[in-house]
Amino acid sequence: MRVMFAASEAMPLVKTGGLADVVGALPKALAKRGVDVTVVLPKYGEIPKAIADAVSTIAVMEVQLGWRRQYCGIQEVTVDGVRFLLIDNEFYFKRGYLYGYGDEAERFAFFSFAVLEMLDKLDVLPDIIHCHDWQTGLVPFLLKTRYANRPGYRDIRTVFTIHNLQYQGVFSRDLLQDLLATGDDSFTEDSLEFYGSASCMKAGLRFADKLSTVSNTYAYEIQTEAYGEKLDGVIRQRSHDLWGILNGIDTEVYDPMNDPHLAFPYRNSIAKKHQNKTALQKELGLPVDEAVPMIGIVSRLTGQKGFDLIGVIMPALMKENLQLVILGSGEPNIEAMLREAHLAHRDKIALWFGFNEGLARRVYAASDMYLMPSRFEPCGLSQLIALRYRSVPIVRETGGLRDTVEPYNEYTGTGTGFTFGPATAHDLLYTVRRALSFYGKEEHWIKIVDNGAKKDYGWDASARLYYRLYRELVI
Structure with missing residues (x-):
């Protein structure tokens, strides 16, 4: 089973929060179950120099983004046994920090197009693209619409994981319509439209084949008005496709007995x-x-x-x-x-x-x-x-x-x-x-x-559930 993770951050390359920990650790746990996982990230300027110097370029292409044609390099590096593919465009990603710019819609629309355009450059297509949070919410939408008739793409399934529903990637309809070069039919209640604007999070929720979020209780909470961030109705409609799968931690990285930052290593003392x-x-x-x-x-x-x-x-x-x-x-x-x-x-x-x-x-x-x-x-x-x-x-x-x-x-x-x-x-x-x-x-x-x-906080139990989720999609 071949799974491609599309995400905006991952350890040990770049991190602003828990998303990076998940995207960095889960592939290693899935590999133990025989899943071939590749992680796709933007090539940020913040990636450590030792890793950035080790990359090799495997392809160069152009990405059409509305009326724009933008350079895109595809680079590869293996870190801790995990294969990373980096989307290289210095204008969008070689900046002082990861998020918070005025052109966030353009940056991550470019990333979403690049993820899908890149597939033609690979030897083998993935069975599943596992997308994480709003920055990759457009990937399932584009796969089901713009790329639906491209050879081999129709068989690719998608999973969209909600790490935090509060951050939704909401932009003006005119802006996303320009970037995606799509018609009015993409901005309806059943598509990207969100209270007069457009939501990348909603794109993932509407168009991914399966949805997941990072705990059972949160899966229930986001179906309520109190926690649903105005998307609870959409999530209730897709509740039969929603899995609550608890995150774990990398117990090798977080180990007080072998933590180099501690003055006194210990286990239970x-x-x-x-x-x-x-x-x-x-x-x-x-x-x-x-x-x-x-x-x-x-x-x-x-x-x-x-x-x-x-x-x-x-x-x-x-x-x-x-x-x-x-x-x-x-x-x-x-x-x-x-x-x-x-x-x-x-x-x-x-x-x-x-x-x-x-x-x-x-x-x-x-x-x-x-x-x-x-x-x-x-x-x-x-x-x-x-x-x-x-x-x-x-x-x-x-x-x-x-x-x-x-x-x-x-x-x-x-x-x-x-x-x-x-x-x-x-x-x-x-x-x-x-x-x-x-x-x-x-x-x-x-x-x-x-x-x-006595509790087990590693990724094994969660990886077992993700494996079951993937199997439902590819069998």
């Missing part, structure tokens, strides 16, 4: 974990005390992640015996709130604005608890990494957080973390205080950590 805590306290200028409970956060600093709730409870949190370590960047008002709290409580709060992979690993390793009060969370990888590093999650019961963190029951001794339902500051504060109370009860805390250590 609480003592070694506390040594990592004191090392991080020294690094960040916090009071050194292995007994004080440390709560870690590595996150985008946005309202989606529940930082408005954290802001409300911050004064109450600062009255507790704890340390709070936060790594991330995002909305200016949230950064300002955190900076103000840090200035008032330097002995309790450590901040790092931006992203630092090594520091992120040290936060996971040092923290006793890991906080994710998200308003919605399609899957979430941070809570899985936290569990892998023996940090106890405190999460809201939504999306993948609900599917991966079992609330602790002190009477049965079951559970891997602490959870709350309503997205209120009161419920968040109550849950944090409950977690802190059990941290002071060694027998309970060791039980919670041990419960988490």
Whole structure:
């Protein structure tokens, strides 16, 4: 079975979020099941030089994009056993960062056309093109319309995975009509039209043969008005084609016993974990005390992640015996709130604005608890990494957080973390205080950590489900 992943980012080449982790790790798990996976990415300027220098050009072509004819190089490189094909056009992709430009529609329309034009240059066509998020949502649409009569293309099936429904690639109808050189019939309610504009996410939802998203609970949530981002009706219509498949993590990459970023490698040793805590306290200028409970956060600093709730409870949190370590960047008002709290409580709060992979690993390793009060969370990888590093999650019961963190029951001794339902500051504060109370009860805390250590957070189970999904399409 030959599967081609089309995505806008993948580890270890480029990353802005969890999408890159998934696209980088899932092909390796599928390969163990005999699936031949190739990953297609834009060739960004941010790709590490060692990888960029290793590429070889296998084809050169032009891509018609409306009235434009644009150069496109197809380059190949193998990294960690995974074959990557890179779409090379420096005007579109050799920039300072991956996203956020005024010509996003043109950049990813070009990428979508290039993915399909490139197939003629390959020795063998894929059985399935697995598309990820709005940046590749046009691929199923184009395959079913523009490329439907090209020899061999009709047999190619598509899967479209929703990693975050909030980001939809919505552009003006006139702009996409120009880029796609298509008529009015493509901008109807049953096609790309979206409240007077056009949506690349909707293109994937409408035209892919199968849909998936990254947890069972999120698959249910996005069919409701509360979480459906105005696409819940479309998703309900396709509910028979929608699979909820939980993400995993690469347990070789995220392994506290073999993590080069840690001062003290460990597996299940609480003592070694506390040594990592004191090392991080020294690094960040916090009071050194292995007994004080440390709560870690590595996150985008946005309202989606529940930082408005954290802001409300911050004064109450600062009255507790704890340390709070936060790594991330995002909305200016949230950064300002955190900076103000840090200035008032330097002995309790450590901040790092931006992203630092090594520091992120040290936060996971040092923290006793890991906080994710998200308003919605399609899957979430941070809570899985936290569990892998023996940090106890405190999460809201939504999306993948609900599917991966079992609330602790002190009477049965079951559970891997602490959870709350309503997205209120009161419920968040109550849950944090409950977690802190059990941290002071060694027998309970060791039980919670041990419960988490027994879970399997790798990709094998998820790869098995994706394999079943693919088989439904090609048999």
